[in-house]
Amino acid sequence: MIFILMVVADNPDYKSMSDSELWQLCHKDDMRSYDELFSRYYPRILRFASRYIKDTMQAEELCMDMMFNLWVKRGQLTIKGTFSNYLFRAVRNSVISYFRKELPATLGLEEVKEECQVGRSSDYRLISEEARDVYYAALKKLSPRRRQVFILNRYEHLSYSEIARKLNLSENTVENYMVAALDGLRVNMKEYFPTLLVFLLSFPGLLFLF
Incomplete structure (x- = not known):
């Protein structure tokens, strides 16, 4: 023994x-x-x-x-x-x-430089508001459950297992909801993505959106 x-x-x-x-x-x-x-x-x-x-x-x-x-x-x-x-x-x-x-x-390098300088220009507020509007509009298009899982993960920083316990779901289901939410956001923001990506890279505080 x-x-x-x-x-x-x-x-x-x-x-x-x-x-x-x-x-x-x-x-x-x-x-x-x-x-x-x-x-x-x-x-x-x-x-x-x-x-x-x-x-x-x-x-x-x-x-x-x-x-x-x-x-x-x-x-x-x-x-x-x-x-x-x-x-x-x-x-x-x-x-x-x-x-x-x-x-x-x-x-193109010049385009990137130009976009990155936006944060220092008088147009910053307008572009900032447009970026937020695009994001929140895409978020609203998600189903309620996908949106809930996304917010719990990205805003409240809960892990998949924590979300599963909170919502009484399996961890695999939570992961599937999250994958679907991210896919939905990308589809709804697709045409804006190149500009928004440069914008977000210039302002790290907004990177959690992706």
Whole structure:
């Protein structure tokens, strides 16, 4: 019996562990805990990045680099809040950084400079109001449940599991609502996206909209 207990202790069930438990083990250089986090989240963050970056290889490279750096810098990183929220914020920031580099190639450097200077011009208020109007109009077009899930996640910073408990839904259902909400916003804002993207990159306080 003692031998069996020792074997169990030496072979923890990583799949049953929470994200925070796995991350704590990563700090102790436990590669298997990192492998479990990778298998849980890499497909999800890749789907997220691929919604914005249509070049599959670029999206994969971005996500692989981010996950690799997570392991390399495990001893330096302090994650506040849930691991999933941290990870999706990180991949969102990586996507934004990618677009920062790509925007000059797609819109033209002078156009980007001109757009970024809008914040210093007398037209700032008008463009700011137009950007907000476009966003809120797109938000109102979402179904009530999708809008509710989106607001709980993006405004109240609840994780999918927290939203699921709050609304008495499965976590998978919450994720599906969130995916549908983001898709709906992108469709309804599609024709405005290039201008809004430059505008939002110039004013980081509004980046949570995407």
